[in-house]
Structures are given as C-alpha cells and as structure tokens.
Amino acid sequence: MLKQVHSKIKKLVKEHALLERMYINVAILCSNHGIKPPLSGNPDKIEKEWREQFPGSDDRDPCFYIEHDEQVDLLFMDILPFLDKEANILEIGCSAGRHLNYLFSKGYRRLAGIEIGSKAKEIMKQHFTDAYQCTEYIVGNAYEEVRRLPSSSYDLLFTRGVLINIAPKWNSIFKEMARVTRSYILTMETEGAYLAYPRDFEKMFRKAGCRQIIYKLYKRSGKKRILAPHYDRVDLFNSITVRLFVKNRLKGSADVL
Secondary structure, X not given: OHHHHHHHHHHHHHHOHHHHHHHHHHHHHHHHOOOOOOOOOOHHHHHHHHHHOOOOOHHHOHHHXXXXXXXHHHHHOOOHHHOOOOOOEEEEOOOOOHHHHHHHHOOOOOEEEEEOOHHHHHHHHHHOHHHHHOEEEEEOOHHHHHHHOOOOOEEEEEEEXXXXXXXXXXXXXXXXXXXXXXXXXXXXXXXXXXXXXXOOHHHXXXXXXXXXXXXXXXXXXXXXXXXXXXXXXXXXXXXXXXXXXXXOOOOOXXXXX
16 A cells, blocks of 8 residues: 555656656755655665666666766766876766777876676676776675775765666765775766765765865757766756765865866
C-alpha cells in the first residue's frame, strides 16, 4: 500500500513542473542536513546496483560511459588552461575511464580514479589501455576510499554526476574532498535530479573550506548542451551545472587562479 502511494506521488510530482521544483527545494534542504529526501531511493539498494554494474542496465553499465560526448569538453574547458601537466588528478566515480582517458590525451599522466564496481576497471583496461597504465584505479565506496587518502594529495578532484548519487548520510565526503585536494574541486552535476540526492553544492563546499570561483549552467539546445548566457531559477532544475572551487588558503597566500 505504501509503495503504491509512493509511486503515485512520484508520478504526480513528475507531471507537474511547479510541484517538481517545489519538491527539489525540499529534497535539497533534506540532503543538506543529512536526511534522505522522501522520494529518493533506498541508499543501500542504490549502492548495491552501482557496485554490481549489470551489463545493459542503462546508466549502471560501465559501457554506457565509454563514448566521448560534448559534456566532457564542457567539464574541463575552464580548468585545463591553468592546470600544469604534472598535476595529480583524481576522479571520484571514474567508471570506465572516459574522463581520465580525455585527460591522458591532453598530456596528463598522474591520474587516479575511484569507482565502486570492479567491472568498470576491466572495461577501462580494455578500451583505454594507455590511460589505464597511468591511472591508479581504486575500487570501493567513494566516501570510504576518500577518507583513506592523505591530505592535500591531489591538485584537482573532479566528479561528473556522482555527488547527486551519494546518500546524505555520507555528507562528510564534502569535507573529505576539501581535505584531500591541494587546490581545486570541479563538479558537473544534474542538480535538478529530484529522485537522487540534490544539494546546495556551493553551500556544502563552502562549509568544507572551499570557495566557488566558477559557476556555469549548460542548457540543452537541439542535441547538444550549450552555455546559457541568461537563465532564471527554473533552468537550474533541468540543466547541467559546472562548478569550480578553490581550497581556501592561509592569509597572505595567493590563489593559482
């Protein structure tokens, strides 16, 4: 009975844009404070699905993340001009290594990735062999693995569509990411994914000790994503947002950007 009611409410929210936007605000408030939003899935079940990575299961299948698309270029366009080729780079949620392979093609060799499922590691090894040889590939839960990393050990940490899938009970991952980075954190998230765990990412990283220096919204135009020079709050719920943060430094030190 409760399951049927839950499904009806989700359907109602999805079919009415105003209700959807109102609910997203509620979900953000819940997630910010470590509470699972009412319509979000069971976090243990979701983690199990990502860990098992069944072939053909849409976004759970690592093969879904092999092909290059325009979002890869959009993700890195602002940071790469300022990032030294000797930079240590970590991707949280690297899957089959599409983004790490892109960085490898741009001349970066000190790469690392964390992915919850082992199948993705084998796929990267097969499809992006050269990049794989330069990557420290860590299999495990993102929150647990980031906690094990030394402080200030990477120049750049980045994620794409990962933070919205990390349950609110692991909100301290924002503080851990800030601890592990030496300089930058880069995120690309569909922040209006109301059935996941949306958050106010600027606020979460600010509380963790990072300052947002770039914030861009990409809207769909035909088959591609384009930078939206003008947008209103409604766009936040159906677009992809890229944010670049710099770690707060001691008084008197200079930012790289």
